[in-house]
Amino acid sequence: MLTRKQYELLRFINERLKESGVPPSFDEMKDALDLRSKSGIHRLITALEERGFIRRLPNRARAIEVIKLPELAGSGGGRRGFTPSVIEGNLGKVRRPSGGSSVDDAAERPVAIPVMGRIAAGTPIEALQTCSHTVSVPPDMLGNGEHYALEVRGDSMVEAGILDGDLALIRRNETAETGHIVVALIDEEEATLKRFRRRGASIALEPANTAYEVRILPPNRVQIQGKLIGIYRKY
Numbered sequence: 001m002l003t004r005k006q007y008e009l010l011r012f013i014n015e016r017l018k019e020s021g022v023p024p025s026f027d028e029m030k031d032a033l034d035l036r037s038k039s040g041i042h043r044l045i046t047a048l049e050e051r052g053f054i055r056r057l058p059n060r061a062r063a064i065e066v067i068k069l070p071e072l073a074g075s076g077g078g079r080r081g082f083t084p085s086v087i088e089g090n091l092g093k094v095r096r097p098s099g100g101s102s103v104d105d106a107a108e109r110p111v112a113i114p115v116m117g118r119i120a121a122g123t124p125i126e127a128l129q130t131c132s133h134t135v136s137v138p139p140d141m142l143g144n145g146e147h148y149a150l151e152v153r154g155d156s157m158v159e160a161g162i163l164d165g166d167l168a169l170i171r172r173n174e175t176a177e178t179g180h181i182v183v184a185l186i187d188e189e190e191a192t193l194k195r196f197r198r199r200g201a202s203i204a205l206e207p208a209n210t211a212y213e214v215r216i217l218p219p220n221r222v223q224i225q226g227k228l229i230g231i232y233r234k235y
Helices: 004-020 024-034 036-048 103-108
Strands: 055-056 064-066 111-121 131-138 148-151 165-172 181-186 189-197 203-204 215-217 222-232
Touching: 004 024, 004 036, 004 064, 036 055, 103 189, 111 165, 111 189, 131 148, 131 203, 131 222, 148 222
Parallel strands: 111 148
Antiparallel strands: 055 064, 111 131, 148 165, 165 222, 181 189, 181 222, 189 203, 203 215
């Protein structure tokens, strides 16, 4: 699964190759995606290459080959933002007891939560969106709703008890209240785990580590992707 920006870049490269046989320059990619710097394009290109959608050919300038395109059935070419791939069905959802099982049995049965990749508790990094595996979580940790997990990378939330290597358990949600620790997508490119606060007309993403600075951003640059409900840690 690709982020919106990754998909837009892949589509732009593919269309340019079909039209002229030559991939676009990094400046053309930056302008097409309305990014402020070419560093964002470099990150997107690397992500597409790691996922096997493109290949950069060695010893040739601007040599990019599109290997495959994502299957986006029903997309109609529409634009859509980052959405962690919460798997439908029972995966990531608390199962309610059926007529043939007792309430006690259902309450004790672990729930399989999809681990969707990494989330930065530090400098924002790109969120991976492929379900690599699942983790079994007691249902009393979850409550209602759809859930997924992300592996924490970084130390910016250590004072909130969130450590590098932890699995952050997230309830999917698009809104947040002041004080919630959330998965925030910045500029549709990078995801980070921070405490959410409103400051006037802006949004503050606060770390829980004095070595990091608070980021103040306009609301149109921040999308809430979920709320932290717990931490899963192995010793």
